[in-house]
């Protein structure tokens with residue numbers, strides 16, 4: 103049997119181990135992917151740190167995967183060997199719980215499958231993926247381009263397009279990291295008057311390059327007051343992992359404004375009165391299913407939205423992960439597998 107490399111975690115807070123494994127065979131309803139690229143997401147820390155309930159080890163993390171199907175299991179009719187595909191956080195659903203019976207698969211409550219959490223992900227030469235979770239990668243989008251769009255991309259794209267904001271509305275993206283730098287591009291390409299909010303004057307040029315119409319340096323003043331000067335935001339897309347930073351922009355929402363929370367931050371304070379008076383709201387958004395991923399990729403191919411990436415080879419996954427966690431990466435760290 104042929105062998106492959108995989109980078110696994112053997113227990114909570116354990117190190118990343120580069121191990122040799124047998125190349126797995128796909129079961130019914132699944133395909134085998136030859137992984138070409140896998141982005142590193144902050145949520146990989148669920149696997150690394152043992153923060154996800156019921157997590158079983160050893161586990162291979164990675165839910166920003168792009169590759170090529172090289173084997174197809176029984177009962178898979180819509181995918182063929184050689185198809186270029188991506189796979190993200192959504193890794194399948196139970197089909198029997200309330201949300202599933204309403205067709206809302208991403209909120210499955212009855213045993214949702216999550217790539218790199220409930221089954222092995224993309225820090226490897228090959229992975230097994232349920233066919234239901236696959237997204238087609240359009241021509242013109244490389245694996246390295248597609249991979250970070252499978253979580254950072256879909257999460258910002260899908261939350262923005264479902265936020266209720268309409269072309270011309272004021273939309274602010276809080277944070278210019280892995281998610282934020284893609285979110286600003288999507289927001290501008292969707293036709294929103296786009297505000298980037300980040301720390302420090304020096305990020306202004308980058309924000310403009312990404313398509314932002316306005317830049318707010320949250321260190322030099324009150325970001326909420328600055329948003330109000332622009333008319334108040336219809337949507338603030340909160341991509342940071344700081345609850346304080348989210349609190350600080352709440353006052354910048356206009357009437358019917360919505361804070362869309364994407365970053366898994368610590369608890370933060372909310373003043374109820376402005377929520378009531380202006381029908382303002384705070385909501386979360388959980389990426390999406392495979393068709394949402396596919397549409398994220400198509401929109402990106404069409405409009406030129408791309409993540410800016412730092413590449414690492416598979417065997418340096420530990421270093422790549424540390425780079426992402428340091429917050430210094432510009433802006434998404436991607437493991438490139440294979441030749």
Ligand SMILES: [Zn+2]
Pocket residue numbers: 143144145146165191253254
């Ligand atoms: Zn993610």
Ligand SMILES: [Zn+2]
Pocket residue numbers: 195196197198199200201202209210211212213214
């Ligand atoms: Zn379900």
